[in-house]
Amino acid sequence: MNFSTLDLAFFWAYLLIILGVGIRASRSVKNLQDYSIGGRSYSGFFVFTTLSASFIGGGLSIGLSEKVFTLGLTYVLAVWGFSLKEILIARFIAPRMGIFQKKMSVGDIMGQLYGQNAKIFTGIAGALVCTGVAGAQFCAFGYVTHVLLGISPFLGILVGSIVVILYSTLGGMRSIVINDTVHFCVLALTLPPVAFFGLHYVGGLEALWDKLPESHGSMLTSMSSLTLLGWFLTFFFGETLVPPYVQRLLIGRTVQDTVRGTFLSGLISIPFFFIIGFIGLIAVVIAPDLNANLSLPHVIQTVMPVGLKGLAIVGVMAILMSSADSFLNAAAVSVIHDFWKPFRQKPFTERSELWLTRCATFVMGAGGGFFAMRCESAVDALLYAYNFWTPLILVPLVGGIMGYKASPRTFWVSSVTGVFGMLSWSFLIGSSENFDAAIVGIAVNFVAYVTLRHFEEIAPPNSLPSSTNNILP
16 A cells, blocks of 8 residues: 555544544533534534535545546536535525524424424434435445555444544534534645646646546536436435534524525535546546546545645545534434434433433444445445435425425325335336436425325414514525
8 A cells, every 4th residue: 555654644643633622522512402503603604614514425525436437527417416405505494494493403393393293203214314324424434444544444434433423422513513614624625636636647637538438528428318317306305404404504693604604515515526526537547447436535545645645535534524423413313302302201301311312322323334334335325315314304394494384294194105106116116217216205295295285274384483574585
């Protein structure tokens, strides 16, 4: 392996720094509100950095470069569906979050909209999707450490997951926001140089384009328009308002801070995704027979000089940790606050609820690590995890936030219908078609929700709390 003692020093020092920050931040955690949403004390800058660091994870970095290596630059267009989604959330969803200012989780919001049972159901779905997404990050840990440090994928998953689990368990959102800000700054400083040195290594932009397969160099020819639309919709809807992103809409000091931070994160993701995809193209030229999963770490290993290689390794670690910590925290809050707490006749004390949520973070992290050891592709694991959320929760959640709340019965019927549509597509059509089963589930859920709401006698949109009128644009 072509790495130096200095490169390894950067790697281990970064892990220790991140762990130390998490331990220090844990001292200010007094209750679940501190642990889950950081006491609603963050400016737009911190909303921006923690949200950006959270979604640029293994699936949208290691996984994106893998898919561009295999399918071409067109795949970046598909991933920009995620960017458009974040911008639209900043415009239409974030300004309305003031009516949920006393809530700590997406389960709390669903409970306010559709009742206690909906909160419990959302807690189950949230725990499943968040554990799966965290597992996708740990999966990517294995690939990266194997290529860059020469250790086995199993050991890489173990080391990465232990560090993330420890600081997430101790400090919750307090440590996650601080560490995510560090992660994002490191990421912003290291990814562009990897693309620059990679381009220099292959002889410049013109040489890169000449050596690429014809299908890879264009953003419009490597897949059909229908397939591109299907992938675009998958990334547009896949992580929309999943628990950790809803938490980011609740941590801002003001609604304006939340709106600004969310909009900037959507905007900055556009060049980030292009740079990551571009590195995937460089990998095609450098090693066309490479295992696609290894495209990003292989470019770092091949083109980065000693010293800077260590910084690049740290940047990739930052990508993976920043997403894994957020989803672990949200998974634990979903299990304890949204699922378990409503079942208890005797309320939790603040101390016991915090302690149980920390325990749940540890357990869900272990579950994510186990999931990682059984998956072969970070982005495929990510897409699989979406199935536990979007066909069930997304449509009623967006409808309620936007003021088109229906009855609890409509929520349950539309959710069950969405799952039925997703499963029917999976078993009868299969995953090889243009549209992912989760997209079909969302469409069926939407039709059922809108139809039932039309025929029910429910409160009109303006019957939501009066504070809505003060925050809508």
